[in-house]
Amino acid sequence: MALIGLVAVGVLVGAALQGTVSFYRTPSEVSSAAVGDPVRLGGTVVPGSVVRAGGVIQFRVTDGVRDVVVEQSIDLPGNIREGQQVVVEGVLDGRGVLHAETVMNKHGNTYEPPGGADDAGAGDRP
Numbered sequence: 001m002a003l004i005g006l007v008a009v010g011v012l013v014g015a016a017l018q019g020t021v022s023f024y025r026t027p028s029e030v031s032s033a034a035v036g037d038p039v040r041l042g043g044t045v046v047p048g049s050v051v052r053a054g055g056v057i058q059f060r061v062t063d064g065v066r067d068v069v070v071e072q073s074i075d076l077p078g079n080i081r082e083g084q085q086v087v088v089e090g091v092l093d094g095r096g097v098l099h100a101e102t103v104m105n106k107h108g109n110t111y112e113p114p115g116g117a118d119d120a121g122a123g124d125r126p
Helices: 002-018
Strands: 038-045 051-053 056-062 067-072 085-092 098-107 110-112
Parallel strands (some): 067 098
Antiparallel strands (some): 038 056, 051 056, 056 067
8 A cells, every 4th residue: 555655656746847857968869850850959068169140159069979050040148158058949950950949058057048037038039
């Protein structure tokens, strides 16, 4: 009887946490994603890779083994820094470039968009 109660509690805790846990893929894992699939990528911005031109920011994210090129259409001042940990949400194109809809920087122990948690859609494309 105690085992059944323990299993029931485990199922309830698991269900409660399901909506609060977010996972991301590393650049090595993203290489297996299909074109057009939504991707959540996590890694470090490669030093020397950030280029701002014509309202587009392009940079590379690495896991130390493989890099993924990321393009973000909206220039958010101070959003991307070299060597910084980021989580990027977007869609892969046929060239393996991730077109970012949201870029979140690591602030302390959490990942947040610029302006904090209330600004979650700030990196979204119009």
